[in-house]
Amino acid sequence: MKYFLYDILAHTAFVATLPYYFFKALTTDKYREGAAERFGLVSAGKVNRISGAGGPVLWVHAVSVGETKAVIPLLKRLRGTYPGAKILFSTTTLTGQRVAEREGGGLFDALIYFPLDFSWAVKRVIKKFAPDIFIVVEKEVWPNLYNVLSRRSVPIVVVNGTISERSFKRFARFRRFFLPVFSQVAYFCARTEDDLERAVSLGVGRDRAGLTGNMKFDLNAQVDKEKIEDLKRALNIRAGERVIVAGSTHKGEEEIFLDVFKKLLEEFKGLKLVLAPRHPERFSEVEALIKAAGLTCSRRSAASGTTGSGDVVLLDTIGELMAVYSLSEAAFVGGSLVQGVGGHNLLEPAAFGKPVLYGPYLSTYLSMAEMLEEEGGGIRVKDGGELLKKLKKLLSDKDLRLNTGSAGKRVVDRNRGAVDRTLKVIDGLLR
Numbered sequence: 001m002k003y004f005l006y007d008i009l010a011h012t013a014f015v016a017t018l019p020y021y022f023f024k025a026l027t028t029d030k031y032r033e034g035a036a037e038r039f040g041l042v043s044a045g046k047v048n049r050i051s052g053a054g055g056p057v058l059w060v061h062a063v064s065v066g067e068t069k070a071v072i073p074l075l076k077r078l079r080g081t082y083p084g085a086k087i088l089f090s091t092t093t094l095t096g097q098r099v100a101e102r103e104g105g106g107l108f109d110a111l112i113y114f115p116l117d118f119s120w121a122v123k124r125v126i127k128k129f130a131p132d133i134f135i136v137v138e139k140e141v142w143p144n145l146y147n148v149l150s151r152r153s154v155p156i157v158v159v160n161g162t163i164s165e166r167s168f169k170r171f172a173r174f175r176r177f178f179l180p181v182f183s184q185v186a187y188f189c190a191r192t193e194d195d196l197e198r199a200v201s202l203g204v205g206r207d208r209a210g211l212t213g214n215m216k217f218d219l220n221a222q223v224d225k226e227k228i229e230d231l232k233r234a235l236n237i238r239a240g241e242r243v244i245v246a247g248s249t250h251k252g253e254e255e256i257f258l259d260v261f262k263k264l265l266e267e268f269k270g271l272k273l274v275l276a277p278r279h280p281e282r283f284s285e286v287e288a289l290i291k292a293a294g295l296t297c298s299r300r301s302a303a304s305g306t307t308g309s310g311d312v313v314l315l316d317t318i319g320e321l322m323a324v325y326s327l328s329e330a331a332f333v334g335g336s337l338v339q340g341v342g343g344h345n346l347l348e349p350a351a352f353g354k355p356v357l358y359g360p361y362l363s364t365y366l367s368m369a370e371m372l373e374e375e376g377g378g379i380r381v382k383d384g385g386e387l388l389k390k391l392k393k394l395l396s397d398k399d400l401r402l403n404t405g406s407a408g409k410r411v412v413d414r415n416r417g418a419v420d421r422t423l424k425v426i427d428g429l430l431r
Contacts, residue, residue: 002177006143007119014116033094034113040124046110047128055084056430059131061114062089064096066345067137068104069322070160073218073419074135075107081423082430088129090114095280095318102319117142126152133430138162141171146184155186155429159422160215162191163198164342164363171202179203186429189422192367212425213418214368221351221412223323231323234300235313241270242329244391247321248278248344249334253359254286256337256384258293261312263388268395274300274324276315278334278344283316290314325349329401330394332357332387336365343369350377350408355394355401357381371415377408 036042050057058078062068068091078087089108091097100111110129115121122145134149134156149156163171171178182203189212190196200206237243244264246257254275261273277286283299290297296311300320315324325331331349333356335341342364349356350372357379362369372378381387394401 002180003119003144003147006177010117010144014118034097037113038116038121039118040115040121040128042112042125042128046112049110050086050088050129055082055086056132057086057088057130058082058133058135059088059090059129060108060135060137061140062091062096062100062137063114063140064091064093065099065318067091067160068096068099069219069345070216071135071137072103072107073220074159074215074422075104077419077423078426079107081427086110088112088131098318115145117144119144119148122148126154133157133426135159135426139164139167141178141181143177143181146181150184156184157426157429158185158188158199159212159426160191160418161188161199162195162364163202166363168198168202175202187425189418189425191418194367210421210425212421213415215418215422216345216347216368217412217415218417218419219322219347219351219412221322221326221348223326227323228326231320231327235272235274235324235327236298237272237327241272242268242395243272243274243327244395245274245276245321245325245328245331245349247276247315247325247331247333247348249275249286250278250338250341251282252338253334254289255293256387257332258290258295258312260384260388260391262293262295264391264395267392271395273312274315274328275312276321276324280316280318283314287314322348325354326352328354330355330357330391334358336361337383337387346372346378347412350405351412353402353405353409355379355404356408357387357390359383359387371411372408375407375411377404377406377411379404 062071087108088110089100090112091100092114115125126148131154134154136158138160139162146156185204186208188199188204188209190199190209191214193211196209196211199209265271277283287297290312298311298313300313300315300317325348331354333344333346336343337359339361343358343362346356346358346365346368360380360382369378369380379390381390
């Protein structure tokens with residue numbers, strides 16, 4: 001009965017918001033692409049790539065960019081460990097699809113958009129692909145999907161599992177409903193002790209949860225020389241120019257950073273900013289902000305090679321931010337100077353030995369920030385004024401830059417191994 005009521009609520013919410021999404025679909029690509037697949041209408045071509053497999057069918061789901069990047073190392077290991085398996089990969093967002101296409105080539109057999117959590121839609125997808133295991137990255141909880149998979153004895157594994165304090169309170173408020181949902185999880189691979197305890201409190205059996213660590217520490221921080229030189233040419237980084245990066249920024253952060261950058265230019269000549277908004281639909285908006293700040297702007301996608309020192313390069317491509325971090329002298333990671341986001345992956349610049357700065361709002365990445373700070377490899381700032389002060393110190397002191405960057409890299413290197421531990425869990429369930 002509870003799932004029937006949930007289904008009614010889900011459909012009611014969908015109908016109520018349908019005019020909004022219909023308008024968005026008329027004006028924005030990301031709301032049009034994959035619409036059929038969200039209702040379980042997957043092309044025969046994609047189904048045929050999975051069906052008839054001699055080995056197991058592994059369904060791996062990652063919501064968007066961050067989760068997709070985090071699970072790439074695990075996909076590589078799954079492909080190597082189970083060469084006869086068929087891997088179905090799904091994402092919720094358009095940007096997640098683009099990153100999967102760009103960085104996951106050869107690692108999965110079919111790529112689809114995740115279905116809406118309507119009972120009939122998830123049943124349709126499960127019937128078409130007949131997965132032997134469902135691997136979900138980080139924090140996705142879909143009651144109908146979990147229920148259908150559980151009824152078909154398909155183990156559900158949460159990898160890189162995390163439950164923020166805010167999400168925990170929300171689930172706890174409706175504990176009577178979510179307790180059986182979480183109890184259907186075959187294994188919860190927790191990032192931290194806090195995540196582990198919250199999962200158990202919400203209904204995951206203690207014998208079906210374990211601390212495996214954060215797979216984001218297992219990221220590959222190597223970019224080949226050819227790619228580096230291509231990037232330098234595309235971004236028009238000339239000999240002697242110094243680069244700072246503001247990555248994964250959100251509305252309200254670009255203005256702050258552009259003001260900081262203008263003040264840095266007064267003291268540091270030959271400085272270039274690479275600015276990477278988190279959401280592609282904001283590229284034009286951010287370009288207008290750059291010009292309104294009195295700075296010239298070039299888009300990475302144009303690759304015009306006409307920008308000069310002091311200009312801002314708008315990184316309007318998908319999947320290149322991590323490589324761009326490798327070119328920086330210091331990097332700011334966004335989603336942390338404004339409330340309601342929770343931050344983004346602080347390890348990408350740290351893995352290259354680059355000083356990483358971020359704001360105070362880190363509900364999702366707080367433990368990661370604390371690990372970096374304990375070693376001296378992360379710098380938390382409360383506002384734009386403190387961000388300016390810390391960047392000035394880093395740009396003025398080469399030893400400070402190198403020591404801070406090295407400390408962050410030590411944290412990354414010391415905490416690798418989550419992929420191996422996670423793979424053992426998956427292997428145990430499949431066998």
